[in-house]
Structure formats: structure tokens, C-alpha cells
Amino acid sequence: MDLYFAPLSCSLATRIAIYEAGLPARFHQVTLSTKTLADGQDYLAVNPKGQVPALRTDGGEILTEGPAILQYVADLAPDSGLAPVAGELDRYRLQQWLNYIATEVHKGIFYTLFNPATPVEAKGFARDALLPPRYAYLSAHLAEREHLLDGFTVADAYLFTTLNWAAPAGVDLSDWPVLQAYRERLLGRPAVARAVSEEAALR
Numbered sequence: 646m647d648l649y650f651a652p653l654s655c656s657l658a659t660r661i662a663i664y665e666a667g668l669p670a671r672f673h674q675v676t677l678s679t680k681t682l683a684d685g686q687d688y689l690a691v692n693p694k695g696q697v698p699a700l701r702t703d704g705g706e707i708l709t710e711g712p713a714i715l716q717y718v719a720d721l722a723p724d725s726g727l728a729p730v731a732g733e734l735d736r737y738r739l740q741q742w743l744n745y746i747a748t749e750v751h752k753g754i755f756y757t758l759f760n761p762a763t764p765v766e767a768k769g770f771a772r773d774a775l776l777p778p779r780y781a782y783l784s785a786h787l788a789e790r791e792h793l794l795d796g797f798t799v800a801d802a803y804l805f806t807t808l809n810w811a812a813p814a815g816v817d818l819s820d821w822p823v824l825q826a827y828r829e830r831l832l833g834r835p836a837v838a839r840a841v842s843e844e845a846a847l848r
């Protein structure tokens with residue numbers, strides 16, 4: 646399979662999932678500002694939405710939307726435990742987390758904080774009004790648990806990816822010790838550390 650990614654963006658979660666699953670993959674860096682690939686090809690021809698991640702399956706199909714891609718990768722390696730089995734309640738709890746992270750955290754907070762066109766007041770609202778209850782909810786959930794579900798899943802890969810954005814967005818993660826410890830714990834996983842160091846080198 647082929648993953649289209651931008652370093653340390655939300656596509657990092659899929660690279661982590663691929664490494665955790667031990668699956669072979671090729672990685673193609675996308676320049677989001679120009680929507681081009683390294684060889685100058687038009688990324689919009691791969692994903693007309695112009696966003697990462699996109700995944701080309703071994704069958705040549707293009708999949709988009711991080712939560713769908715993450716579950717696809719997890720299901721290619723059913724023994725990895727990266728996603729509970731479809732049909733079991735925990736699979737829908739996984740989707741509950743993926744949707745929460747995508748909408749309430751990724752788009753709801755960090756899209757606003759990183760978008761250069763966001764008015765200053767809107768950034769302040771995202772940081773001071775939207776983020777605290779969401780981080781408090783996540784902290785309460787993770788205070789007594791190592792992972793969002795039982796064992797590491799693709800939802801952890803996604804939440805971890807968004808926690809990496811706190812510092813560059815001006816959010817001090819030391820104000821959220823449970824989340825800081827969770828992030829550091831996950832960084833101790835070889836697949837996570839490898840994905841982060843490889844993408845950090847590309848920035």
C-alpha cells in the first residue's frame with residue numbers, strides 16, 4: 646500500500662498504525678501548500694480533497710479520511726489488536742473515540758489554532774473555552790487507564806498525533822499531566838518513536 650502524508654500532520658497516525666501492524670508500505674510526502682508530490686505530480690489527482698492522509702490499497706483503490714484509513718490498516722492485521730473485531734461493542738467504542746478526536750479535538754480545536762486565517766478571538770476561544778473541557782474529559786478517562794480502550798489501538802495513534810500539536814499551538818501540556826504522561830508513555834513504543842523521528846527529520 647501507499648500512504649500519502651505530510652510530516653507530523655494527522656497522517657502520522659496512519660504511519661504509526663502501519664508500523665505497529667508490521668505491514669509493508671511506501672510513503673509519499675505531500676506539500677500541502679502546493680498540493681504536489683515530491684516529483685511535482687498533482688496530489689489533487691490522488692485525493693481531490695487535497696488533504697492527507699490518503700491511502701492507495703494494494704488493489705489500487707484510494708481511501709481517504711483518517712478514521713476510515715486507520716480502521717482499514719488495523720483490519721489488515723487482525724492479530725495486532727489495533728482495532729477490536731467488527732460486530733463487538735468495543736469496535737463502536739473505537740469509532741466513538743476516532744470520531745471524538747477527529748471532530749472535537751483535531752478539527753474543533755487544532756484546525757482553528759493552526760489556521761493562519763483564524764481571527765485572534767477565535768483562536769483564544771478554541772484554546773481557552775473549547776480545549777479545557779475536552780482535555781479534562783480525556784484526562785479523566787486516561788487517569789486510570791493506559792489506553793483509550795483495552796490495549797493500544799489506532800485511536801491512541803490518533804490522539805497521540807494530536808497531542809504532539811499542543812506545544813506548537815501554544816498549549817502547555819504540563820497543565821495536563823495525565824495527557825503528558827500518556828503521550829510520553831506512547832512515545833516509548835518502538836513503532837511510535839520510529840514514526841515520529843522519521844517524520845520529524847522531514848520537517
Ligand SMILES: N[C@@H](CCC(=O)N[C@@H](CS)C(=O)NCC(=O)O)C(=O)O
Pocket residue numbers: 651654655656677695696697698709710711712747
Ligand atoms: N477529514 C480529513 C481531514 C484531514 C486533514 O485535516 N488533514 C490536514 C492535515 S492534518 C490537511 O491535509 N490539511 C491541508 C488542507 O486542508 O488543505 C480526515 O479526517 O482525514
